[in-house]
Amino acid sequence: MQHKGTTADAPQRHRRGKFTGARIALSAALAAATAGGVIAYANASTTTSSVPALATGDSRNVSEPHVPATVCRTLAAGLTMAGRRSGSTQEGAAPDTTRIQQALDACKQSGSGQVAVKLVASGSHAAFLTGPLTVPQGVVLLIDSPVTLYGSLKAADYQISSKPTCGTVATASGGCKPLITVSGANTGIEGVRAANGTQGRVDGRGDLPLYGTATTWWDLATQSKNNGGIQNNPRMIQAVKSDNFTLYDIDLVNAPNFHVSYQNATGFTAWGVRIKTPASARNTDGIDPSGATDVTIADSYIMDGDDGIAIKGGSAASKNITIKNSHFYGTHGISIGSETAAGVSNILVTGDTVTGTDANGTASGSSVGLRIKSSGVNGGPVTQVTYTGTCITQVRMPLVFDTHYATGSGSTPTFTGIVVNGVRATSSVSGAKNVISGYDAAHPIGLTLLNVSLDTNTVTAEYAGIGLSNSTLKPTGTGVTTSSVTGSGTVPTCTFPAFPAL
Template identity: 40%
Template sequence: MLGFSCRVFVLSVLLASTSGLAQDRRHVSEPGLPVSVCVTLTSSAQSKDDTQRLQDSINHCQPGAAVRLIAGAAGTGFVSGPLIMKSGVTLWLDRDAVLAATTNPLAYDNDGRCGTLDHKGNGCRPLILFNGTRGGGIVGEGIIDGQGGQPMIGHNETWWQLARRAQTEGSKQNIPRLIQIDHAHDITFYKVTLRNAPNFHMAMNAVQGATFWGVRIDTPAGARNTDGIDPGASQDVTIAHSFIRTGDDNVAIKAGSAGATRYISLIDNHFYWGHGLSIGSETVGGVSDVLVQGLTLDGTTSGLRIKSDASRGGLVSNVSFEHVCLRNNRRPIDFDTHYDAKAQGSKIPVFRDIVLRDVTGASGDLVMRGYDDTHQLSIMLDGVRFAPDAHWKIEFTEIQTGPGGVRPALLGKSQSAEVYAGCVGSWVTFPGS
């Protein structure tokens, strides 16, 4: 164990559930498809660049209506550079419709750096931008393909190869995100598939109200920095009934200097390869009121993860993980206040009021690591069951238990009456696999 410094409190009764508060404050139900369409566009083999007609259609569409994309002849699709969404306008991709991101770095360029490495990064615009919008979103059973694995026009490598080279050379890559949502309100994503993003699939900053329902995110495990959905400095966000496999965090809830992230719900989702469900690593703005309920993590490197360090830490509190199934994870539980062991600074991360209830996993390392004796990690375990060969690694952590107990046993704690059974019947194959 990691210098075991664990304070144990066995409770005879379960503490009051925090999940009544730790969630999206809106009443969220399954969205529907638009009832009003302002224009319908059909893909064509003759069109090599659809950016202008797509942007013109968005610009002329009235709030409350949709730009509808439908598939033409087999093998055709829409090819586009950056698009800017308009308040109240929805992009509707019919089944079999494909919107492919151009692989030309010049199309995304901000200042001559897109498609290059340097020490700045952020040299590219995203494929789709929501900036200061209210309402609207992207819906339908079609596909947005970032083409991250295709060679860049004018280059001899792909976006993903550029990202990997940045890692080996200690540089920063200038690569476009697939979708960026900034300072927006009440955005909806429904049933759409996002795949092969060059960088993050969905990045959010200062968003008030967002719903992701039935979304599929599908990108290879080796594609660097291809996070699935990243809420940052945002409030009232629900991610539900979605399927995510990607090359980095499946979901990463962040709070940097732009402000707090809180009132987040993740309900009945399925994660596959990726780095797991993460909070952090930026937590300086504070993350709170998070409810995770009904989640499977099948093959993620980490499972339930909270990560930060002294260079970017803050308070993470009131987080509930309920009815979670894990398997094939290196670190099914990975709560670490020393994410970067070399980090220095005074922004000490504090994780408290964390609840794990009915969490079942297989083998692997179960890490709970507070910062120091003054900044303990505070957690409650209730019905937490792992395989007998799972290993607890605990440091500077105060643990409480509910009546469901915990397995494998911890020092001074009663075991769960239930043994590890592997969550039989909970596993779902990625749709279309």
């Protein structure tokens, strides 16, 4: 990664800095505590004190990305998409799929080279309409402002052969290709941010009726919940085995399913990403790193109808992940799990805010602040997770560390070395509570709570060894032991920025 260095970029840095300044006022003492790592806590499985290793997160030296210097192909928009729709002919056969894919393929790189395929406006035309695309090695799909890349509403465009029918509720999943598949290293999906704050956009149109029907992608998700079955909806972006992938200054809105899934790869940076999908849209996770190493998610705004972030360690471990200076609206929180069988470790979450309602004022159906979730079905070791300077408001469950997220057996979830240093929760909803639930007496949660100020201290707790310092939350329950610890830092002073206008 390289720092921006041109004079023309200075106003952009100033605009981003303005948002950063509104986020959280962290004390020097808290910053020192995070950097120094001198926090004593009670080990859950012994009677002696120990000093946990604080998480350091991403092992890379990550700075703000920049768009590629070389543009390999430039494509001009030919649509206006009034009301985010085109005419029947265009909706029946997305006109831009082939030309965008041909440009991407023509620009494929070998080695570590990187170039851009740039989508630009042409007069009053600022829209592209496409079916599924694949971004190959060394190519960045670069979307100029105010251009929008719209996903096709024709379910058949996404169909995977011999799989359940895309655009239906079925007994199995896997019927749909993603809107954008990322294949190969050194790739990206990036936008150009204008002086007025607008930036390139991808719109999955999850709220609009599918071609030839009266049913939306989100309707299918609701039907699957109410009537059983599994919705077959496309993810917006899926990157698998794609090292060094970047999302930068890009708006991702109205995804039919997950917005971003990053799987089994090393080196992922999401910076200046703005995800905006209503809290009522089911299964629309924001960003999900799975089997991922060296990840930074920074300076981003995430609003969706499921987990804001869900770090998973199912078939492969996830480790060295930083989530910083980002803001979450109407989501199910900043999550780890529920798949942790292969392990999750060295996760640093710092300087973030979580608001339980979305930008439209709609409350999340499962509003959580910080959450680690797993179970005997898909559990494994979660260790060395550090949360600092977190501000939470209007949620139902500020803190959740739950090894019984689902019923079943076969594997054992263990949460150890979990440190929360500096969290404030305000305006919690009626009936709000916290959960600290270890697996059993032989596998208690190892948790440290320092500088914790919650406006709801109701907690369901079992099987945990908890170190406490300056914490309003003092859990008790079966198999719960607590001890006083010595640590530095303060409770953060909080402000909650509004979701930016897109």
